[in-house]
Amino acid sequence: MAEARRLKHWGWGYEDQQPAHADVEAAAAGLRAHLGFGADDVERPVALADVELRPPRIEPPRPLAEICRTDAYERAAHALGKAYRDIVRGFRGEFPNPPDVVAHPRDEEEVAALLQWCADAGAAAIPFGGGTSVCGGVEPAFERPAVTIDLRALDRVLDIDADSGAARIQGGATGPALEDQLRPHGLTLRHFPQSFEYATLGGCVATRAGGHFATGPTHIDELVESVRAITPAGVWESRRLPGSGAGPSPDRLLIGSEGTLGVITEAWVRVRERPGFRASAGVGFATFAAGARAVRALARSGLEPSNCRLLDPAEAALTGAAESGALLVLGFESADHVLGPWLDRAIELCSDHGGTLAGEPTLREPGGEGAARGDAEGSWRDAFLQAPYLRDTMVAAGILAETFETAITWDRFDDYVASVRSAAEAAVHEVCGAGTVTCRLTHAYPDGAAPYFTVLAPARRGAEVEQWDEIKAAASEAIAAGGGTITHHHAVGRDHRPWYDRQRPDAFAAALRAAKRELDPGAILNPGVLIDPEPA
Numbered sequence: 364m365a366e367a368r369r370l371k372h373w374g375w376g377y378e379d380q381q382p383a384h385a386d387v388e389a390a391a392a393g394l395r396a397h398l399g400f401g402a403d404d405v406e407r408p409v410a411l412a413d414v415e416l417r418p419p420r421i422e423p424p425r426p427l428a429e430i431c432r433t434d435a436y437e438r439a440a441h442a443l444g445k446a447y448r449d450i451v452r453g454f455r456g457e458f459p460n461p462p463d464v465v466a467h468p469r470d471e472e473e474v475a476a477l478l479q480w481c482a483d484a485g486a487a488a489i490p491f492g493g494g495t496s497v498c499g500g501v502e503p504a505f506e507r508p509a510v511t512i513d514l515r516a517l518d519r520v521l522d523i524d525a526d527s528g529a530a531r532i533q534g535g536a537t538g539p540a541l542e543d544q545l546r547p548h549g550l551t552l553r554h555f556p557q558s559f560e561y562a563t564l565g566g567c568v569a570t571r572a573g574g575h576f577a578t579g580p581t582h583i584d585e586l587v588e589s590v591r592a593i594t595p596a597g598v599w600e601s602r603r604l605p606g607s608g609a610g611p612s613p614d615r616l617l618i619g620s621e622g623t624l625g626v627i628t629e630a631w632v633r634v635r636e637r638p639g640f641r642a643s644a645g646v647g648f649a650t651f652a653a654g655a656r657a658v659r660a661l662a663r664s665g666l667e668p669s670n671c672r673l674l675d676p677a678e679a680a681l682t683g684a685a686e687s688g689a690l691l692v693l694g695f696e697s698a699d700h701v702l703g704p705w706l707d708r709a710i711e712l713c714s715d716h717g718g719t720l721a722g723e724p725t726l727r728e729p730g731g732e733g734a735a736r737g738d739a740e741g742s743w744r745d746a747f748l749q750a751p752y753l754r755d756t757m758v759a760a761g762i763l764a765e766t767f768e769t770a771i772t773w774d775r776f777d778d779y780v781a782s783v784r785s786a787a788e789a790a791v792h793e794v795c796g797a798g799t800v801t802c803r804l805t806h807a808y809p810d811g812a813a814p815y816f817t818v819l820a821p822a823r824r825g826a827e828v829e830q831w832d833e834i835k836a837a838a839s840e841a842i843a844a845g846g847g848t849i850t851h852h853h854a855v856g857r858d859h860r861p862w863y864d865r866q867r868p869d870a871f872a873a874a875l876r877a878a879k880r881e882l883d884p885g886a887i888l889n890p891g892v893l894i895d896p897e898p899a
């Protein structure tokens with residue numbers, strides 16, 4: 364099971380992608396100059412050899428030993444997700460809750476055998492995809508011994524139904540792995556969360572992930588046709604249907620189940636022809652509020668822009684996307700038709716709300732790959748994919764860097780964004796003494812939008828996790844008080860529980876607990892996520 368290329372045990376990307384210390388220092392100096400804060404000394408990550416882990420408390424039975432690992436790399440690399448609080452702890456070599464065993468099943472029979480072993484041994488089982496959870500979804504933060512089930516060996520596209528435009532894909536396939544297998548057929552899943560490089564299909568289904576497209580079918584919910592999972596009570600497989608009114612949807616129970624009801628091994632997903640026509644433009648607005656009104660008009664227009672991201676003036680300036688004012692990054696794509704008329708109408712709608720074009724719009728026809736570098740959408744996309752790598756450098760440079768997101772209907776939009784922003788800003792200033800809270804709209808709906816906030820602040824070495832937890836709690840309280848959702852696409856995990864429990868109806872929580880009792884009678888699957896564990 365030796366790997367040629369290993370993912371970092373603490374941060375984003377592969378070990379060979381970690382820049383040399385001198386490069387981290389140079390980047391840190393640039394960040395300090397740009398932001399006006401950050402530590403003078405740049406820390407180095409604690410090497411794996413210096414990490415001390417609690418010894419494993421259980422041993423795999425002989426028939427499963429071949430697919431199980433208990434070495435330090437495997438346990439550390441599966442001990443945390445990839446939120447700021449995870450990166451900080453991993454960087455410092457702090458792994459308070461490592462799994463006791465990490466299993467790499469190669470087929471469903473091995474998944475079922477692992478669940479049976481966990482039930483017999485009184486251990487918890489944590490389904491693990493890319494480990495990119497940002498809400499404590501994969502950390503075994505509980506007393507019981509834990510077996511983490513890494514699904515990444517199940518990474519194949521098994522079947523393509525070209526007539527229906529659907530593909531059967533295994534749960535452990537990462538974004539690039541599944542796109543590479545769909546590409547020769549001219550197809551794409553077109554699901555691009557920012558964590559696309561490492562997140563898996565099963566993880567996305569389990570967390571109701573959102574892709575980066577702002578409108579149209581961008582949530583995994585809309586792309587799933589049917590799901591297959593191994594539960595402790597047996598196989599769960601829904602029927603492939605383009606639509607159905609036959610009672611509550613079985614898929615709806617598994618989509619968003621966050622590893623608490625079963626291990627998702629396969630899904631039939633809706634795929635589409637790869638787009639060749641693209642159009643994009645940047646539109647400037649004097650204020651975020653004016654830009655938001657244009658976004659609302661666009662979301663109701665039926666134009667369905669693929670990108671419709673509104674950056675507030677501070678975020679546009681900080682990311683170098685615009686020198687002043689708010690910036691709307693607009694994009695369209697199609698496999699079928701030229702997009703000039705769509706873009707023209709969108710620009711017209713923007714100008715009705717005071718928007719002015721920032722630079723020349725870009726139009727592409729089949730043959731060109733992706734958005735051009737240098738255009739508004741291209742620069743935004745580059746920064747989007749690089750941001751998680753930069754966050755590792757920020758940790759080394761003493762900069763607190765984290766995001767949180769929510770959604771709200773348009774009738775409450777302005778007041779809500781103002782109150783959440785001011786609660787977060789007050790907490791940042793109280794906890795860190797300085798810093799910024801910026802906002803962008805990531806997803807637009809006819810009836811509302813998803814504001815996404817980024818916090819950058821000077822971190823206090825050794826106290827970063829407490830600092831962030833305080834800021835996050837203040838922001839989450841404002842979200843709950845304002846009637847928005849505690850998470851638009853980052854899932855619930857363990858970290859969002861206090862606010863999620865207030866958001867969901869009590870009767871629904873009871874129904875979910877009942878479903879868990881049926882499917883997972885020993886309460887072995889991911890205890891503490893979504894609902895409290897109820898051992899049989």
Ligand SMILES: Cc1cc2nc3c(=O)[nH]c(=O)nc-3n(C[C@H](O)[C@H](O)[C@H](O)COP(=O)(O)OP(=O)(O)OC[C@H]3O[C@@H](n4cnc5c(N)ncnc54)[C@H](O)[C@@H]3O)c2cc1C
Pocket residue numbers: 444445446489490491492493494495496497500501514534535555556557558561562563564565566567568569570571572573574575620621622623625626627628751852853854856889892
């Ligand atoms: C830098 C960064 C950017 C991100 N951007 C986005 C974004 O744009 N959109 C978005 O939606 N999210 C985003 N996320 C959050 C995260 O990537 C998503 O939640 C993603 O869907 C997790 O996939 P994963 O395979 O890494 O799952 P993991 O992190 O491994 O697991 C997440 C949860 O799903 C469960 N799970 C995983 N695989 C399975 C399976 N096969 N069966 C059952 N349960 C399973 C786990 O038990 C856990 O509860 C981002 C995270 C980071 C760090």
